[in-house]
Amino acid sequence: MNLNVLVLPGDGIGVEVTQEAVKVLTHIAREYGHTLSLSEGLLGGIAIQKAGTPFPEETRKLALTVDATLLGAVGLPEFDNAPPEKRPERGLLGIRKALGVFANLRPVRSYRALLDSSPLKNHLVEGVDMIIVRELTGGLYYGTPRGIAGSGPTERAVNTMTYSREEIERVSHMAFQLAQKRRKKVTSVDKSNVLENSQLWRRVVNEVATQYSDVKLDHLLVDNCAMQLVLGPKHFDVLLTENMFGDILSDEGAVLAGSIGMLPSASIGAKRPSGAWVGLYEPVHGSAPDIAGQNKANPLGAIGSVAAMLEYSFGLIEEALAVNMAIEEVLKSGHLPADLKPAGKPASTSEVGDAICRYVSERRVPA
Ligand code: IPM
Numbered sequence: 001m002n003l004n005v006l007v008l009p010g011d012g013i014g015v016e017v018t019q020e021a022v023k024v025l026t027h028i029a030r031e032y033g034h035t036l037s038l039s040e041g042l043l044g045g046i047a048i049q050k051a052g053t054p055f056p057e058e059t060r061k062l063a064l065t066v067d068a069t070l071l072g073a074v075g076l077p078e079f080d081n082a083p084p085e086k087r088p089e090r091g092l093l094g095i096r097k098a099l100g101v102f103a104n105l106r107p108v109r110s111y112r113a114l115l116d117s118s119p120l121k122n123h124l125v126e127g128v129d130m131i132i133v134r135e136l137t138g139g140l141y142y143g144t145p146r147g148i149a150g151s152g153p154t155e156r157a158v159n160t161m162t163y164s165r166e167e168i169e170r171v172s173h174m175a176f177q178l179a180q181k182r183r184k185k186v187t188s189v190d191k192s193n194v195l196e197n198s199q200l201w202r203r204v205v206n207e208v209a210t211q212y213s214d215v216k217l218d219h220l221l222v223d224n225c226a227m228q229l230v231l232g233p234k235h236f237d238v239l240l241t242e243n244m245f246g247d248i249l250s251d252e253g254a255v256l257a258g259s260i261g262m263l264p265s266a267s268i269g270a271k272r273p274s275g276a277w278v279g280l281y282e283p284v285h286g287s288a289p290d291i292a293g294q295n296k297a298n299p300l301g302a303i304g305s306v307a308a309m310l311e312y313s314f315g316l317i318e319e320a321l322a323v324n325m326a327i328e329e330v331l332k333s334g335h336l337p338a339d340l341k342p343a344g345k346p347a348s349t350s351e352v353g354d355a356i357c358r359y360v361s362e363r364r365v366p367a
């Protein structure tokens with residue numbers, strides 16, 4: 001199979017984690033006999049520096065022609081006070097919208113080898129296996145009117161939380177269909193005791209649910225959900241929520257997995273005629289400028305995102321499994337990156353990538 005992939009390393013540790021993710025993808029292609037066509041583009045702070053805008057036209061064109069896009073992270077402190085259109089994060093919002101990837105899947109699971117990495121008690125995190133389905137191209141992140149106007153005591157800022165029925169329906173279908181392949185439970189999260197926006201959300205989710213009688217649906221208010229995620233995380237199967245709630249809750253989910261460095265994500269939406277998803281794959285973590293360029297970031301979120309790409313955009317289930325099994329092997333080996341190893345000598349970013357490739361090969365050709 002020909003794998004036509006755009007790589008957008010972005011900023012900070014995005015560069016070094018995508019390097020390892022590409023190493024693994026290249027290795028998989030070689031081991032399993034696929035042709036890999038890689039292109040690289042600019043997104044985020046680096047794009048502002050080199051092309052004057054966080055989402056250059058060339059990147060947009062590339063992203064629309066490839067089969068899948070692998071992204072590192074965006075964000076640099078030098079742009080903290082820049083106007084919104086000159087911020088790295090705008091690039092990320094731009095590419096998500098351009099690709100129409102309205103569903104962001106963020107699996108959160110606990111690994112046995114990492115139980116002690118979570119600050120929560122082992123019995124709470126052991127066996128956690130959920131997937132957060134975050135709506136990704138609507139809500140507060142994109143709603144208009146938006147902006148800051150005026151000055152002095154009357155200066156004011158506005159953002160708008162808006163969802164159409166259609167936007168809620170399509171992401172809900174995604175969540176229910178995922179649940180059908182899992183433990184058949186959807187928890188929809190909103191703030192319907194206060195927001196009209198959430199009232200529509202809940203009503204539409206209930207309506208969609210009638211088409212999935214084999215899936216159990218319940219609803220949680222977002223504040224309660226934040227609490228339930230640490231009190232009883234095992235009860236969650238598919239957690240469906242809007243853009244901003246999903247952003248916040250998925251960082252909380254990272255605590256269950258042991259480190260935010262572990263979490264991969266797949267953003268999907270439209271399907272190609274072949275049935276493959278148009279996909280954008282990125283780790284959940286940010287650009288972590290404080291540790292960038294030191295070869296110590298955890299690349300497993302990015303490498304897990306490669307596994308998601310193999311599965312969703314290319315339908316290569318065996319290859320995806322090989323990557324995920326290799327991640328488990330690395331964790332079992334105990335030679336872990338610094339975020340997972342508070343004491344002793346940690347593994348560097350590139351050592352983790354090398355180890356993944358080694359485990360992939362060992363599994364393929366048993367010794
Ligand atoms: C994420 C990130 C982004 C988001 C930022 C970098 C714009 O936090 O993917 O979770 O808020 O979506």
Ligand code: MG
Nearest residue numbers: 247248251284
């Ligand atoms: Mg986030």
